[in-house]
Amino acid sequence: MSTNIKIFGTLISVSFLLIVGLVIRYTGAADVATTAEITNEPPTVDTIRFSTTAYGADDLTSSGILPNVGTDRTIHINGVMSDANGENDIASSTINLVFHKTTSTNICLADNNDCYVINSCDTNYTDGDDTQIAYNCEVPIQYFIDATDAASIYAEDTWTAYVAVEDLATAQGTLTATIEVNSLLALNLPDAIDYGTRTLGEVSSSTTNVETTITQRGNTKADVQVSGGNMACTALGSLATSTQAWALTSVGHTASTILTDTLVATERNIDLRTDESNELDVNLYWNIAIPASGVKGTCTGSNTIAVIAQPAGPLMVQYDGGPYDATGENRNNGGYYRTVTIGTQTWFKDNLNAGVMLASGTTEPTNDSTIQKWCYDNSTTNCDNEGGLYNWNETMGYVTTEGAQGICPTGWHIPTDNEYKTLEIFLGMTQVEADATGWRGTDQGTQLKVGGSSGFDGVLAGNRNSSGAFGNQGSSANLWSSSISGSDAWIRNLLSVFETVYRNTIDQDFGFAIRCLKD
Numbered sequence: 449m450s451t452n453i454k455i456f457g458t459l460i461s462v463s464f465l466l467i468v469g470l471v472i473r474y475t476g477a478a479d480v481a482t483t484a485e486i487t488n489e490p491p492t493v494d495t496i497r498f499s500t501t502a503y504g505a506d507d508l509t510s511s512g513i514l515p516n517v518g519t520d521r522t523i524h525i526n527g528v529m530s531d532a533n534g535e536n537d538i539a540s541s542t543i544n545l546v547f548h549k550t551t552s553t554n555i556c557l558a559d560n561n562d563c564y565v566i567n568s569c570d571t572n573y574t575d576g577d578d579t580q581i582a583y584n585c586e587v588p589i590q591y592f593i594d595a596t597d598a599a600s601i602y603a604e605d606t607w608t609a610y611v612a613v614e615d616l617a618t619a620q621g622t623l624t625a626t627i628e629v630n631s632l633l634a635l636n637l638p639d640a641i642d643y644g645t646r647t648l649g650e651v652s653s654s655t656t657n658v659e660t661t662i663t664q665r666g667n668t669k670a671d672v673q674v675s676g677g678n679m680a681c682t683a684l685g686s687l688a689t690s691t692q693a694w695a696l697t698s699v700g701h702t703a704s705t706i707l708t709d710t711l712v713a714t715e716r717n718i719d720l721r722t723d724e725s726n727e728l729d730v731n732l733y734w735n736i737a738i739p740a741s742g743v744k745g746t747c748t749g750s751n752t753i754a755v756i757a758q759p760a761g762p763l764m765v766q767y768d769g770g771p772y773d774a775t776g777e778n779r780n781n782g783g784y785y786r787t788v789t790i791g792t793q794t795w796f797k798d799n800l801n802a803g804v805m806l807a808s809g810t811t812e813p814t815n816d817s818t819i820q821k822w823c824y825d826n827s828t829t830n831c832d833n834e835g836g837l838y839n840w841n842e843t844m845g846y847v848t849t850e851g852a853q854g855i856c857p858t859g860w861h862i863p864t865d866n867e868y869k870t871l872e873i874f875l876g877m878t879q880v881e882a883d884a885t886g887w888r889g890t891d892q893g894t895q896l897k898v899g900g901s902s903g904f905d906g907v908l909a910g911n912r913n914s915s916g917a918f919g920n921q922g923s924s925a926n927l928w929s930s931s932i933s934g935s936d937a938w939i940r941n942l943l944s945v946f947e948t949v950y951r952n953t954i955d956q957d958f959g960f961a962i963r964c965l966k967d
Contacts, residue, residue, distance in 0.1 A: 491538055493611045493623035494580075495527035502526070502570065502584045512628035513607075515591045518636065518665035525566075525609050526584040528576060529621065535581050540571040542614040545585040547607065549594055550626065552792070554610040560590040561722055562792075585611070592721040592728075595631040595667045599757065601720075634666030635718060635755045641734050649740040653700035657735045662718060664728040669758035670718045672732070673711040676751040683745030692751070693735045701735035711754055715774055719763060719859075722966075763787045763794065767857040768819070769801030771832060781832055787966070788903040791874035793867065794966035797905050799835020802855055809959070810916035813842045819855050822912045822959045824921050834909035834921075837959035840937045843928045850930050856964035863965040865931035865938040865951075872949060875902055887948040894947045897925070904963075906942050912959025926960040 498508040502524050515521050525545055531537045546554045549562035556563035566585045575582035596605045606626045614620050638660035643652070652658075662672065674694055679687040693704035696716060705712075714732065721728040732753075764776050764784045773782030786797035803819030805828055806812075813820035821836030823829075843862060844854045854862040869882040875896070877889040895902040910921030920926075925942040932938070933953040939960060941950035 486533070488537075488615065488617045488619060489532040490619035491529055491531040491613050491615045491621040493527065493529045493613060493621050496525060496609050496611055496623055496625035497527050498609070498625075498627050499524040499526055502586070503572065503582060509625070509627050512597055512630040513589065514630040515589055515593055515632045515667060517632065517634045518591055520588045520590050522586050522588050524584055524586055525611070526582070527611070527623075528580055528582055529611075529613050530576075530580050531615055532579055533615065535573050535578055537615045537617075538581060538613060539616065540569070540581075543569045543571065543583050543585075544612055545569060545587070546610045546612075547587050547589075548610065549596065549602070550606045550608045554608070554624075560724055561592065561594050561720075564589065583611075583613075589629075591632060591634070591665060592667050593629055594720070595629050597628045597630045599631040599668070601669065601763070629667075631668045631757070632666035633668045633670055633755060633757050634664075635670055635672065636663035636665050637672070637753050637755070638662070638732075641751060643734070643736045646736065646738045648738055648743070651701045651737045652735040654698050657695075657698060657700065657704075657733045659698065660732050660734065662716070662730050662732065664718055664721045667720060669720055669763065671713055671756050671758050672716050672718075673713050673754040673756055674707065674732075674751065675709055675711045675754075676707040677709065677749050679747040679749035681743050681745045681747040685739075685743040687736070687738070687743060687747050687749070691737050691739070693737075695733045695735070696731075698731075698733050699735075701737050704733070704735045707751070711752065713756070715766065717758060717764065717766065717774070765796070765857060765860070767802065769803070769831070769836070771798055771801065785964075788905070790871060790902050790904065793871060793874075795863075795871075795904060796860070796964045797903065799907060799909060800838075800856065800962040800964060801831050801835045803836060805831060805836075808916070809912050809918055813839060815841070815846045822918075824910050824912075824918050830909075830921070834907050835961050837909070837912045838928070838962060839959055840928055840932075840956035843960075843962055844930060848932065850932075852930055854930065855962070859967050860964040861967055862928065862930035863963065865929045867965055868927075868929055868938075868940055868951075871896075871904075877949075882951075885952050887946060887950050889948045891947045893942045893949045896949065897942055897944075907961075908942070908944055909961050911961075914955050914957040926958070927963055928960045932956075 499506050503526055545566040547564040548556045552562045558565040564587050569583050569585035572582040594602055596602045607629050609625050612622045676689040676692050689709055690706050692707040693701050695704035718730050764774055766784050770784040771779050772784045774784050776786045787794055788797045803821045805823045806820050808826055821838055823831035844852055851861050851864050872882050872892050875892045877892055881888045894900055896904045896906045898905045898907055906925045908922050908925045911926045912918050923944045927940045929938040936953035937956050939954050
């Protein structure tokens with residue numbers, strides 16, 4: 449009996465110890481690890497402002513941006529961007545801006561006319577809370593930047609600021625805003641016209657005229673009007689206004705336009721500057737006819753040169769055989785060619801009609817100082833209406849340099865095969881299609897023909913074959929490029945019954961039409 453009692457007591461003691469142990473374990477303290485993963489959120493560009501100063505609060509959106517005369521103007525595109533993961537999730541080096549003419553798109557190549565690429569912008573991390581950054585991008589716009597306001601030739605376009613930023617995980621945020629760039633009508637005019645010392649009865653010639661330079665200082669197509677007045681002489685008499693004359697080329701008094709007391713448009717037609725490196729200069733030439741008697745001494749007076757804007761319509765080019773007047777509205781053999789801008793290229797909208805007509809289709813042109821052309825069926829009316837036909841050597845001015853000026857006017861050239869591809873790709877061809885030969889693309893031919901959506905107005909003027917026969921007027925348009933392949937040259941062909949465009953090489957002796965492309 450005593451033995452059983454001992455055993456029971458032992459069991460009780462063990463049970464007590466177990467209970468105490470459990471109490472101690474569940475009432476003690478312990479360090480427990482915790483984890484949570486926060487997902488990355490892309491940054492955002494919250495605001496864009498067009499300002500006159502760094503981080504400025506003024507906004508030019510309502511007024512538009514007006515360039516400075518003859519020099520650059522720095523504008524500031526600024527605003528706020530955010531990152532919900534904290535401002536330090538954004539490196540300032542990832543903030544960039546493309547300020548571009550809207551139709552040029554944000555993948556444009558840097559160009560002072562239509563595309564400004566800014567890869568480095570200033571930042572201020574102290575503005576706002578710890579998720580916000582203020583940014584400021586300086587844009588030095590040139591005075592010849594393309595205008596897009598109602599008075600410009602790009603009135604249907606605008607300018608776009610495309611701001612982009614990346615966080616440390618390369619997630620991107622972007623924002624765009626648009627604004628107009630305003631027209632700036634500005635030319636640098638001559639200070640004086642000095643005829644120098646002249647003798648009684650002297651009539652100035654092409655070697656003794658006075659050349660004055662006019663420089664484009666704005667972004668607007670411009671013309672100048674001129675008028676004059678009498679020049680009083682210190683010793684005897686005066687020189688009437690009509691003794692002076694002006695011209696667009698270096699000719700003598702007899703071939704110039706007599707100056708009057710009333711402002712007259714010279715139709716000098718100063719274009720928009722597109723050359724990044726060289727200023728756009730044009731000249732006016734002045735002549736004088738000194739009376740045989742009745743004047744002596746130093747004669748002084750005043751002429752007026754007034755700057756006026758050209759119409760906001762398409763650029764008109766004055767050149768030999770141009771079928772239109774200066775407005776581009778009246779077809780009257782007025783000496784002007786219409787133009788059309790398609791993508792980044794500006795083309796003649798009319799076939800070239802420079803030079804003199806050859807006697808017949810079997811008469812070959814020669815390498816001399818005269819431009820020679822065939823007219824379909826030996827009819828000058830066909831040349832006036834649809835342009836001339838030229839063999840490749842005459843087209844190129846008897847040089848073989850791809851992209852040469854050829855018989856196009858100064859500032860224009862014979863398009864290369866690749867430049868035709870650029871046109872076709874802009875109108876919807878793929879690169880593979882453009883590189884192929886034969887009939888390529890979808891409806892690019894329809895777009896390029898007269899009445900097509902591109903505005904190219906490819907007239908179906910026919911051709912002259914290598915044996916001297918004319919054919920295909922009304923059904924075919926054939927255009928030279930300046931690119932050669934062996935003894936042949938690359939061409940383009942449009943047919944009335946096809947919607948596509950033909951590309952291949954052909955004998956250089958054929959007579960085809962020419963479209964000039966702006967440099």
